[in-house]
Amino acid sequence: DTAVSQTPKYLVTQMGNDKSIKCEQNLGHDTMYWYKQDSKKFLKIMFSYNNKELIINETVPNRFSPKSPDKAHLNLHINSLELGDSAVYFCASSPGRRQGSTDTQYFGPGTRLTVL
Amino acid sequence: GQQVMQIPQYQHVQEGEDFTTYCNSSTTLSNIQWYKQRPGGHPVFLIQLVKSGEVKKQKRLTFQFGEAKKNSSLHITATQTTDVGTYFCAGASGGYQKVTFGTGTKLQVIP
Numbered sequence: 001d002t003a004v005s006q007t008p009k010y011l012v013t014q015m016g017n018d019k020s021i022k023c024e025q026n027l028g029h030d031t032m033y034w035y036k037q038d039s040k041k042f043l044k045i046m047f048s049y050n051n052k053e054l055i056i057n058e059t060v061p062n063r064f065s066p067k068s069p070d071k072a073h074l075n076l077h078i079n080s081l082e083l084g085d086s087a088v089y090f091c092a093s094s095p096g097r098r099q100g101s102t103d104t105q106y107f108g109p110g111t112r113l114t115v116l
Numbered sequence: 117g118q119q120v121m122q123i124p125q126y127q128h129v130q131e132g133e134d135f136t137t138y139c140n141s142s143t144t145l146s147n148i149q150w151y152k153q154r155p156g157g158h159p160v161f162l163i164q165l166v167k168s169g170e171v172k173k174q175k176r177l178t179f180q181f182g183e184a185k186k187n188s189s190l191h192i193t194a195t196q197t198t199d200v201g202t203y204f205c206a207g208a209s210g211g212y213q214k215v216t217f218g219t220g221t222k223l224q225v226i227p
Contacts, residue, residue, distance in 0.1 A: 035217075041153075041202055041220050041222070042217075042219060042220070043159070043204060043217040043220070044217070045214065045215075045216070045217075048214065056214050090158055090159070092159075102146065102147055102149070102164075102208035102214075102215055104149070104161045104164065105149075105151075105159075105161065105206075105215070106161070107158040107159045107160070108158060109157075109158055110158050
């Protein structure tokens with residue numbers, strides 16, 4: 001059983017389109033994240049939700065909108081895609097139940113987004 | 117904002133040689149984590165260090181957390197081809213469940 005899964009694995013689309021990436025975790029974790037990894041392999045956090053509540057919102061264009069329908073799912077919707085959005089997007093989850101703690105993060109396999 | 121730098125950015129070693137990557141934070145950390153990402157894969161947690169001056173070992177891997185809790189290192193003894201990948205440190209300094217990933221060190225092992 002896959003602990004953190006993402007769909008799709010690959011996404012190729014034209015500039016200006018709107019697309020969504022889905023993430024699900026079956027670990028029973030409370031906290032989920034979205035990261036962007038660019039071509040230089042830098043991993044930057046974008047958003048984090050704890051029990052469906054947004055707790056981290058980094059400086060990300062408002063074309064990116066996360067949605068957490070329940071604590072096992074965190075989806076990422078991107079409007080008006082730009083060339084610079086091309087990257088690998090990783091979803092991750094952590095137990096996240098203790099205030100002030102930093103738990104191990106479990107990453108999904110990634111979604112490689114290519115904007116043409 | 118918090119910055120976490122790693123050096124070197126790339127390292128090529130002959131199989132059997134040792135390897136070290138260094139992680140430096142612009143702010144004092146509450147703890148530090150290390151992750152490994154194989155080529156084409158996703159980051160996988162290796163270890164977490166919490167105490168000042170802490171040293172932990174996992175087989176051929178030795179992790180250290182600096183006394184000032186602003187730097188850390190990962191040392192691999194006698195590298196093997198299975199060690200190939202990018203090693204990231206990730207520092208936490210307040211902020212619930214937020215870590216800042218380092219810039220990563222890509223290790224290539226030549227058989």
